Amino acid sequence: MKFKIKSFKIGAGKPIVYMNKADAVKLNINIGDRVEVSINKRKSIGIVDVAESYFNPGELGASHLIISELKVKSGDRVELEIVPVPKSSLLLRKKAFCKEYTKKEIDLIIKDIVDDKLTEAEIAFFISGVYHCGMTEKETAYLTESIYKNGNIINWRSSKIADKHSIGGVPGNRTTPLVVSICASAGIKMPKTSSRAITTAAGTADVIESVADIDFPIAKLKRIVNKTNACLAWGGSLGLAPADDKLIQVEKIIHLDPESQLIASILAKKLAAGSKYVLIDIPYGEGAKVSKKGAKKLKKKFKNIAKHFKLKLETVLTDGSQPIGNGVGPLLEIKDLLRVLSRNNPPKDLEDKAIKLAAIILEMIGKTKKGKGQKLAREILDSGKALKKFEQIIKAQNGSLKNLKRAKFVKRIESKSSGNVRKIRNQEINHLARLAGSPVNKAAGLFLHVHKGQKIKKGQILIEIHAESKDKLNQAIRFFKSSEAIEIK
Amino acid sequence: MKFKIKSFKIGAGKPIVYMNKADAVKLNINIGDRVEVSINKRKSIGIVDVAESYFNPGELGASHLIISELKVKSGDRVELEIVPVPKSSLLLRKKAFCKEYTKKEIDLIIKDIVDDKLTEAEIAFFISGVYHCGMTEKETAYLTESIYKNGNIINWRSSKIADKHSIGGVPGNRTTPLVVSICASAGIKMPKTSSRAITTAAGTADVIESVADIDFPIAKLKRIVNKTNACLAWGGSLGLAPADDKLIQVEKIIHLDPESQLIASILAKKLAAGSKYVLIDIPYGEGAKVSKKGAKKLKKKFKNIAKHFKLKLETVLTDGSQPIGNGVGPLLEIKDLLRVLSRNNPPKDLEDKAIKLAAIILEMIGKTKKGKGQKLAREILDSGKALKKFEQIIKAQNGSLKNLKRAKFVKRIESKSSGNVRKIRNQEINHLARLAGSPVNKAAGLFLHVHKGQKIKKGQILIEIHAESKDKLNQAIRFFKSSEAIEIK
Numbered sequence: 001m002k003f004k005i006k007s008f009k010i011g012a013g014k015p016i017v018y019m020n021k022a023d024a025v026k027l028n029i030n031i032g033d034r035v036e037v038s039i040n041k042r043k044s045i046g047i048v049d050v051a052e053s054y055f056n057p058g059e060l061g062a063s064h065l066i067i068s069e070l071k072v073k074s075g076d077r078v079e080l081e082i083v084p085v086p087k088s089s090l091l092l093r094k095k096a097f098c099k100e101y102t103k104k105e106i107d108l109i110i111k112d113i114v115d116d117k118l119t120e121a122e123i124a125f126f127i128s129g130v131y132h133c134g135m136t137e138k139e140t141a142y143l144t145e146s147i148y149k150n151g152n153i154i155n156w157r158s159s160k161i162a163d164k165h166s167i168g169g170v171p172g173n174r175t176t177p178l179v180v181s182i183c184a185s186a187g188i189k190m191p192k193t194s195s196r197a198i199t200t201a202a203g204t205a206d207v208i209e210s211v212a213d214i215d216f217p218i219a220k221l222k223r224i225v226n227k228t229n230a231c232l233a234w235g236g237s238l239g240l241a242p243a244d245d246k247l248i249q250v251e252k253i254i255h256l257d258p259e260s261q262l263i264a265s266i267l268a269k270k271l272a273a274g275s276k277y278v279l280i281d282i283p284y285g286e287g288a289k290v291s292k293k294g295a296k297k298l299k300k301k302f303k304n305i306a307k308h309f310k311l312k313l314e315t316v317l318t319d320g321s322q323p324i325g326n327g328v329g330p331l332l333e334i335k336d337l338l339r340v341l342s343r344n345n346p347p348k349d350l351e352d353k354a355i356k357l358a359a360i361i362l363e364m365i366g367k368t369k370k371g372k373g374q375k376l377a378r379e380i381l382d383s384g385k386a387l388k389k390f391e392q393i394i395k396a397q398n399g400s401l402k403n404l405k406r407a408k409f410v411k412r413i414e415s416k417s418s419g420n421v422r423k424i425r426n427q428e429i430n431h432l433a434r435l436a437g438s439p440v441n442k443a444a445g446l447f448l449h450v451h452k453g454q455k456i457k458k459g460q461i462l463i464e465i466h467a468e469s470k471d472k473l474n475q476a477i478r479f480f481k482s483s484e485a486i487e488i489k
Numbered sequence: 490m491k492f493k494i495k496s497f498k499i500g501a502g503k504p505i506v507y508m509n510k511a512d513a514v515k516l517n518i519n520i521g522d523r524v525e526v527s528i529n530k531r532k533s534i535g536i537v538d539v540a541e542s543y544f545n546p547g548e549l550g551a552s553h554l555i556i557s558e559l560k561v562k563s564g565d566r567v568e569l570e571i572v573p574v575p576k577s578s579l580l581l582r583k584k585a586f587c588k589e590y591t592k593k594e595i596d597l598i599i600k601d602i603v604d605d606k607l608t609e610a611e612i613a614f615f616i617s618g619v620y621h622c623g624m625t626e627k628e629t630a631y632l633t634e635s636i637y638k639n640g641n642i643i644n645w646r647s648s649k650i651a652d653k654h655s656i657g658g659v660p661g662n663r664t665t666p667l668v669v670s671i672c673a674s675a676g677i678k679m680p681k682t683s684s685r686a687i688t689t690a691a692g693t694a695d696v697i698e699s700v701a702d703i704d705f706p707i708a709k710l711k712r713i714v715n716k717t718n719a720c721l722a723w724g725g726s727l728g729l730a731p732a733d734d735k736l737i738q739v740e741k742i743i744h745l746d747p748e749s750q751l752i753a754s755i756l757a758k759k760l761a762a763g764s765k766y767v768l769i770d771i772p773y774g775e776g777a778k779v780s781k782k783g784a785k786k787l788k789k790k791f792k793n794i795a796k797h798f799k800l801k802l803e804t805v806l807t808d809g810s811q812p813i814g815n816g817v818g819p820l821l822e823i824k825d826l827l828r829v830l831s832r833n834n835p836p837k838d839l840e841d842k843a844i845k846l847a848a849i850i851l852e853m854i855g856k857t858k859k860g861k862g863q864k865l866a867r868e869i870l871d872s873g874k875a876l877k878k879f880e881q882i883i884k885a886q887n888g889s890l891k892n893l894k895r896a897k898f899v900k901r902i903e904s905k906s907s908g909n910v911r912k913i914r915n916q917e918i919n920h921l922a923r924l925a926g927s928p929v930n931k932a933a934g935l936f937l938h939v940h941k942g943q944k945i946k947k948g949q950i951l952i953e954i955h956a957e958s959k960d961k962l963n964q965a966i967r968f969f970k971s972s973e974a975i976e977i978k
Contacts, residue, residue, distance in 0.1 A: 014520075014538075028929040031503075032742075093744055096620060124610035125743040128617035131585060253521075254614040255582055440517040 001027060003037075003060035005067075005076045015069075015116045017046035017080075018061030024050045027082070034083040034117065037066060039076060044069040045083060045117050065116070088112040089122055095129030103142045110146040110243045123250040127258060135260035137301070141308040143260065147247075147268035152239035154191065154218060154274040161189050162361050163270050166281035167262065167298070168200060169289040171323040171429045172448070174333045175281070176204045177232055178340055178354035178381075179361065181390040184230035185380045186367045191225045191273055193235030195248070201328045201433030201445060205234040210330035210442040212399020224396045232393055240272035241265070257289075259298065263305055271309055277364050278306070278313045281357060283320025287426035292317070314360050318353060322424040322452045325350035329438035329445015331404055332466065338401065341387035349451070355381065407443040407466035409473045413480060418458045419488045421450050428485035432465070436476040441468040450486065462486050490516060492526075492549035494556075494565045504558075504605045506535035506569075507550030513539045516571070523572040523606065526555060528565060533558040534572060534605050554605075577601040578611055584618030592631045599635040599732045612739040616747060624749035629790070630797040632749065636736075636757035641728035643680065643707060643763040650678050651850050652759050655770035656751065656787070657689060658778040660812040660918045661937070663822045664770070665693045666721055667829055667843035667870075668850065670879040673719035674869045675856045680714045682724030682762055684737070690817045690922030690934060694723040699819035699931035701888020713885045721882055729761035730754070746778075748787065752794055759800070766801045766853050770846060772809020776915035781806070803849050807842060811913040811941045814839035818927035818934015820893055821955065827890065830876035838940070844870070896932035896955035898962045902969060907947045908977045910939050917974035921954070925965040930957040939975065951975050 003019070017035050029035065033048045037060065044066045055061050060078060062070070072078060088109045094101060101109075109126060112118050118126075135143065164179050180190045194204035208214050214234035216224065221238065224231045236245060244265045251257050270278050280302055284295035299315040306313035325336040325347040340346040340354065358380075359373025368376045380386050394401055429446065437444030447464040450456060463486065467473035492508070506524055518524065522537045526549065533555045544550050549567060551559070561567060577598045583590060590598075598615065601607050607615075624632065653668050669679045683693035697703050703723040705713065710727065713720045725734060733754045740746050759767050769791055773784035788804040795802035814825040814836040829835040829843065847869075848862025857865045869875050883890055918935065926933030936953040939945060952975065956962035 089742075090744065096617070096745055119609070119742060121609040121613035121739050121742045124613040125617050125745065128585070128614050128621070132617070132621035250610050253578075253608060253610045255579065256585055256614065 001080050003078055003080050004058055005072045005078055006055060006059040006061050006074055014063060015044065015046040015065045016049050016063040017066065018049050018051050018055055020055045020057045020059065021050050022057050024048065029082060032119075034086075036081045036083050037062060037070060037078050038081070039070050039072055039078045042070050045115060047119065083117070086112050086117045088118060092122060092125050092129065095126065095133055098133035100136055101139050101142070106139065106142045107146045107150075110143070110150050113243045113246050114150045120250050120253065123246060124254050127247065127251060127254065127256060127261060130261055131256055131258035134258075137304050140260040140264055140301070140305050143264040144267045144271070144305060144309070147241045147243045147264055148271040151242045151272055152218065153272050154222070154240070156189065156191075156274045158189055159276050160365055161191065161275050162277040162279070162365060163190065163192060163273065163275040164279040164281065164357060164361065165266050165270065166283065167266070167289055170283045170320045170426055171201050171328040171433065172325040172333060172336070172350070173283065173320075173323075173353075174204065174207055174325065174337060175350065175354040175357055177208065177337050177390060178350075178386070179358045180230045180232060181341065181386040181393070182354070182358040182377050182380050183361050184228065184393070185385040185389045186362055186376070187229065188361065188365055188367065189225060190230040191221065192231060193233050193238060193240065193269070193273055195235060197439050200430045202330050202333060202439040204232065205236070206439035207330045207333045208232045208394075208397070209234070211334055211401055211404070212394045212397035214397065216397075224393070228389070228393050228396050230389070230393055231397065233397070235269060235273075241268040244268055259301070263298075263301055267302075267305055267309065267311065271311065276312060277361065278311055279357060279360050279364070280313065280315045281318055282315055283318050285319055285321030286423070287322070288320030312364060314364060316357060316360060318356075320426070323426060323429050323448055324353060326448050327445065328429060328433045328448065329436070329466065330442045332443075332445045332447055334401070334404060337390070341381070341390055343382065343384075351381075405443045407441070407468050409467045409470060411465045411473055411477055412461050413463050413465065413477070414459050415456050415462050415488060416458065417488055418456065421452055421454045421456060421486060422489045423484075423487040424448070424450070424452055425485050425487070428483045432476055432480055432483070432485055435472065435479050436465050436467045437469070437472045441472070444468055444472065456488065490569050492567055492569050493547055494561045494567055495544060495548040495550050495563055503552060504533065504535040504554045505538050505552040506555065507538050507540050507544055509544045509546045509548065510539050511546050513537065518571060521608075523575075525570045525572050526551065526559060526567050527570070528559050528561055528567045531559050536608065572606070575601050575606045577607060581611060581614050581618065584615065584622055587622035589625055590628050590631070595628065595631045596635045596639075599632070599639050602732045602735050603639045609739050609742065612735060613743050616736065616740060616743065616745060616750060619750055620745055620747035623747075626790070626793050629749040629753055629794050632753040633756045633760070633794055633798070636730045636732045636753055637760040640731045640761055641707065642761050643711070643729070645678065645680070645763045647678055648765050649854055650680065650764045651766040651768070651854060652679065652681060652762065652764040653768040653770065653846060653850065654755050654759065655772065656755070656778055659772045659809045659915055660690050660817040660922065661814040661822060661825070661839070662772065662809075662812075662842075663693065663696055663814065663826060664839065664843040664846055666697065666826050666879060667839070667875070668847045669719045669721060670830065670875040670882070671843070671847040671866050671869050672850050673717065673882070674874040674878045675851055675865070676718065677850065677854055677856065678714060679719040680710065680762055681720060682722050682727060682729065682758070684724060686928050689919045691819050691822060691928040693721065694725070695928035696819045696822045697721045697883075697886070698723070700823055700890055700893070701883045701886035703886065705886075713882070717878070717881050717885050719878070719882055720886065722886070724758060724762075730757040733757055748790070752787075752790055756791075756794055756798065756800065760798055764800070766850065767795070767803075768846060768849050768853070769802065769804045770807055771804055772807050774808055774810030775912070776811070777809030801853060803853060805846060805849060807845075809915070812915060812918050812937055813842060815937050816934065817918060817922045817937065818925070818955065819931045821932075821934045821936055823890070823893060826879070830870070830879055832871065840870075894932045896930070896957055898956045898959060900954045900962055900966055901950050902952050902954065902966070903948050904945050904951050904977060905947065906977055907945065910941055910943045910945060910975060911978045912973075912976040913937070913939070913941055914974050914976070917972045921965055921969055921972070921974055924961065924968050925954050925956045926958070926961045930961070933957055933961065945977065
């Protein structure tokens with residue numbers, strides 16, 4: 001049936017098609033049905049919503065995604081067809097019975113996720129099935145390939161493209177900008193794209209966003225990398241592995257992140273970004289995403305899957321049982337980074353970890369001999385080259401490291417007793433920083449004055465909470481007092 | 490923050506709140522976030538969508554559900570607050586690890602489903618977790634109680650309220666109107682509420698809707714039952730077990746129906762409708778929802794859960810390996826019903842099954858002695874009382890059984906070979922009828938000329954496809970030819 005578009009820039013996040021109720025009744029279309037809207041040879045799939053007003057019979061509204069995909073404007077005439085339940089939707093049942101997917105089946109599911117043919121409920125069902133039944137190595141490799149190929153791919157002239165990735169979960173674990181600055185100083189290309197925080201206090205993208213732009217088209221990103229050897233960009237709008245973005249969106253809703261999905265997600269993004277050398281940081285321990293045993297299993301799986309793609313991959317298992325550095329929150333973490341880079345009272349745990357990771361990449365690519373990486377990394381850091389490189393990258397991303405803001409409200413919390421810091425719980429610390437306003441309020445977050453194992457006295461400052469509003473500050477203080485974020489005995 | 494409502498009757502199916510992009514940015518609200526809109530003491534939860542046009546800063550749009558819940562109109566001033574992730578959302582993870590829920594936890598999840606605090610993706614995750622890990626008997630009883638108590642409950646003066654239910658899946662299995670007519674003739678109160686088809690060709694509600702109204706407020710439903718001893722209504726808008734409606738909506742999307750969820754769903758609806766005696770029909774066999782072994786297990790679980798609620802419950806395991814009767818589709822099934830009720834060439838399988846089920850209810854309530862139920866049911870049928878009762882119910886529901894429509898296009902399909910009908914596959918038959926237009930096009934569907942085990946000759950008619958459009962007819966014919974809906978050997 002023919003419809004006239006009534007442009008309607010709503011629902012920027014989802015493909016929705018709005019129609020008059022009378023049209024819906026006439027066409028036997030229900031809310032939630034999938035329809036295909038087409039004009040010339042451009043096609044777009046949307047989920048129907050029915051309007052009782054605003055749209056007249058014969059008029060069709062569409063959310064921003066569809067409008068831009070079809071390149072239509074008000075008054076354009078489009079064709080609408082009902083789309084039957086996609087085959088991929090029926091395939092989801094297979095994992096409900098814990099059966100193994102074929103390459104073709106996985107590809108169909110991933111394609112339909114990219115094309116918005118599957119709803120969030122269906123994607124949640126897919127993730128949940130994968131979580132409960134797991135995936136074989138073969139399935140995980142198929143999933144990786146499918147996620148990676150169904151999206152943009154960046155090609156580089158050089159083959160010495162390196163990347164690092166942390167599986168996350170540890171507050172303040174902001175080694176990426178340091179590793180990138182050190183390695184890029186040594187002449188390694190690191191086109192680093194990062195994600196925003198999902199459940200933690202801040203992701204690398206959130207942190208860099210507090211001092212520079214992070215969202216670039218691929219061509220601009222390439223110019224930045226060609227100029228500085230690196231970038232610290234947000235991966236979200238590059239169209240690399242778009243299926244992964246949608247999977248993550250739903251994982252965020254259901255607070256679940258199955259292992260094979262995690263591996264496929266990370267490797268697909270690296271492959272799409274053109275990386276040939278990849279270092280994976282797997283923090284383990286109490287309060288981390290995995291136990292030591294789990295970390296070892298994960299390491300093996302990463303290595304096995306990487307082989308399918310001839311990707312040179314190293315993994316490093318690190319202590320993830322407490323936050324790293326002092327700052328937790330975008331600007332507070334930038335300040336930690338600058339303390340390391342400018343050699344001015346650096347948080348030792350953050351510095352040591354960054355050097356350890358950078359060393360592995362320097363050795364992988366042959367910038368130095370096996371065993372000499374840490375020495376080289378430290379030299380680069382001490383020489384001031386890494387600081388200069390970081391400043392250069394931030395400048396190339398239209399940013400500045402001057403006049404870093406401090407939050408309006410800061411509350412220092414003192415210890416009520418003397419003793420040993422037994423535990424600093426990652427999840428509680430992440431939640432606390434989020435309550436204080438991180439990562440949205442760039443200056444919000446925490447400054448940790450203590451680390452695990454430290455002896456402290458009654459009245460000594462444990463933590464500072466930084467917030468931009470009194471409300472958020474009080475909410476965070478209340479949570480801290482009721483939680484056991486920092487355990488002292 | 491205060492907003493001015495701009496009434497916007499869109500999104501009838503989901504609670505959505507629309508706001509200007511600038512407001513969203515200012516409030517750090519993202520698409521998909523939950524907000525609470527309130528006015529005086531009325532509150533409503535919605536999911537945010539961001540509009541780039543139509544709504545000015547300070548204006549708030551809301552979908553129909555919210556508008557009617559808040560009783561607001563354009564220009565009313567409301568308060569908007571961000572709602573944190575509900576605790577129930579975090580509880581969903583528990584089933585991901587196959588842990589047992591407490592009563593309180595289940596109640597929290599169900600309450601939040603009813604209050605629209607959980608999204609479809611979260612509900613899909615819940616269902617999937619329950620599917621993969623199962624639920625204990627205790628959990629299933631808690632789930633039943635929670636679904637039943639979080640909604641409207643109908644109270645009756647009499648305690649002799651009976652109900653029947655089929656777990657479904659078998660095309661043409663329209664015994665409900667027959668059982669209800671027979672039992673109501675014998676003086677049993679049967680306030681029957683049914684659902685629409687989820688994946689089958691037609692549900693009882695779809696079938697009755699082809700000749701009468703099915704959607705009533707509770708007060709009107711009670712009047713119908715007090716007058717005729719029964720009703721054949723749609724349960725959807727009565728607000729009985731509303732959590733169940735939302736669970737079913739998502740189950741439909743993910744094509745999954747976990748067992749404990751199925752039991753809780755059925756029993757909660759019966760309890761909310763005030764039933765004290767319940768008969769559950771469990772069709773089993775190839776192409777049915779369960780195997781014979783599965784049916785026996787299900788029977789035991791139904792009995793165990795019913796005990797928690799002092800519900801008198803019988804189950805009957807029936808052959809579900811092929812369609813029942815001849816018609817599949819709303820009006821075609823009505824015609825089958827009338828052939829049984831008017832004693833005019835009745836489909837024997839449908840008649841026998843209806844008598845068997847009615848007999849159990851008649852015996853349960855003591856209308857006759859044990860073992861005499863079938864005789865009584867047949868007498869009532871032969872006397873014409875059941876037909877009269879059916880006509881009376883349809884009339885009370887503003888309907889008529891005169892001039893039943895026939896679809897515009899009918900295609901008779903002949904057998905290409907002689908042999909035995911080995912199989913008639915339920916799922917293919919359901920799909921075929923849906924392709925032909927059932928249940929939306931009331932006259933659409935199938936008329937089966939053969940049954941399993943029947944000897945047939947080449948050229949003999951197997952099936953008629955009834956459709957209201959040439960397109961749908963051809964689509965169904967194509968599917969039939971490529972499928973093995975009817976297997977002959």
